[in-house]
Amino acid sequence: MNPEHTEDFTSQPQHIDMRTSQILQEEFVFTAGKVKVFEQSPLTEVQDSTSILYVPGWMGTLIRAEETMGSIVSHDRKAVTLQFMRENGRVESDGKNRKIELQKAEMIRGVIDKKSLGRVDVIAHSEAGINTLIAACAAPENFRNIVLMNPAGLIGKDNPVSFLWRFMKSGKDSRKKIQDVLDQKDREGGRYSHVEASRILERDEAVRSATSADIRINKKMFASEIGALADSDIFEMLEYLKEHDVQVAIVAGYDDKLFPLKRMVQQIEKRYGSMGGAPVHDFYTIVGTHADIYSDAKFPGFLGIVTDQTNTEVNVDVAMEALRRMESARSSTR
Numbered sequence: 001m002n003p004e005h006t007e008d009f010t011s012q013p014q015h016i017d018m019r020t021s022q023i024l025q026e027e028f029v030f031t032a033g034k035v036k037v038f039e040q041s042p043l044t045e046v047q048d049s050t051s052i053l054y055v056p057g058w059m060g061t062l063i064r065a066e067e068t069m070g071s072i073v074s075h076d077r078k079a080v081t082l083q084f085m086r087e088n089g090r091v092e093s094d095g096k097n098r099k100i101e102l103q104k105a106e107m108i109r110g111v112i113d114k115k116s117l118g119r120v121d122v123i124a125h126s127e128a129g130i131n132t133l134i135a136a137c138a139a140p141e142n143f144r145n146i147v148l149m150n151p152a153g154l155i156g157k158d159n160p161v162s163f164l165w166r167f168m169k170s171g172k173d174s175r176k177k178i179q180d181v182l183d184q185k186d187r188e189g190g191r192y193s194h195v196e197a198s199r200i201l202e203r204d205e206a207v208r209s210a211t212s213a214d215i216r217i218n219k220k221m222f223a224s225e226i227g228a229l230a231d232s233d234i235f236e237m238l239e240y241l242k243e244h245d246v247q248v249a250i251v252a253g254y255d256d257k258l259f260p261l262k263r264m265v266q267q268i269e270k271r272y273g274s275m276g277g278a279p280v281h282d283f284y285t286i287v288g289t290h291a292d293i294y295s296d297a298k299f300p301g302f303l304g305i306v307t308d309q310t311n312t313e314v315n316v317d318v319a320m321e322a323l324r325r326m327e328s329a330r331s332s333t334r
Contacts, residue, residue, distance in 0.1 A: 028114050035085060036083040038082070046077055050121050060083060089107075112139075121146070130229075148251070150252060171291075248280050255288060293316070
């Protein structure tokens with residue numbers, strides 16, 4: 001295996017505030033594959049004993065998840081995230097889903113079992129909307145409330161080439177947006193220091209480098225994942241989970257070019273007549289792009305106003321509110 005690839009994809013979170021949280025890192029090997037697990041807990045008393053499992057999207061890494069994890073823990077909840085290592089595993093076909101997503105679903109269930117998490121709340125981003133729901137349908141008793149952030153599987157059948165082009169363009173646009181905003185703020189002597197700007201852009205470059213290396217090494221896996229992202233449909237799983245007391249909310253970025261909001265709405269209205277007929281508890285639309293869940297830049301929001309919150313904090317705040325509303329509704333019906 002390429003040494004550069006190994007180093008990049010096993011990089012550890014570097015900017016954890018040990019004054020406010022404690023961490024635990026583990027690695028598990030399952031038949032379906034190998035996974036690294038990172039747990040972060042607040043030093044204060046947790047508000048809810050149910051752990052939050054953050055499942056990152058395609059090519060998600062521990063280092064990319066550190067801002068998201070920190071934001072979750074700031075809500076006084078224990079957070080667990082995972083990184084699927086880029087190795088082939090084995091799993092039986094279910095006749096419906098691609099094997100690569102079944103593998104990831106099995107690893108999600110394996111982590112919940114190995115860490116004795118019991119019933120979890122989940123925040124799942126992008127591709128994780130597929131494998132998280134597969135895992136939840138296989139074992140609904142292990143899942144309480146799920147928030148899907150800019151999920152795959154809701155825009156209808158897609159062309160893999162078209163999807164890949166949007167993916168590459170989305171990444172390029174995001175990097176330009178980061179650089180433009182950071183440059184502007186740096187000139188104004190404002191919110192960003194040279195150190196902050198460098199850290200954001202260097203991390204992005206490291207992730208892109210690792211992704212390129214992985215694609216060269218794991219061409220077959222890459223093709224399978226692109227296929228799953230382009231043609232998966234999660235509507236039947238949403239219906240199944242609603243019947244089995246697992247509540248799901250969706251958060252969609254208004255400016256998400258990868259899984260466009262307009263196409264989501266069209267598919268939902270086509271299937272259920274209206275947005276209100278969708279088999280989900282809530283559907284939130286927020287200003288932002290596909291990758292804002294792990295972006296610690298502060299982009300202008302409504303009317304171009306830059307707030308004190310990072311994109312990650314805004315996204316996590318919405319996800320936490322969605323979890324709170326779902327659990328509140330559940331409690332009121334008991």
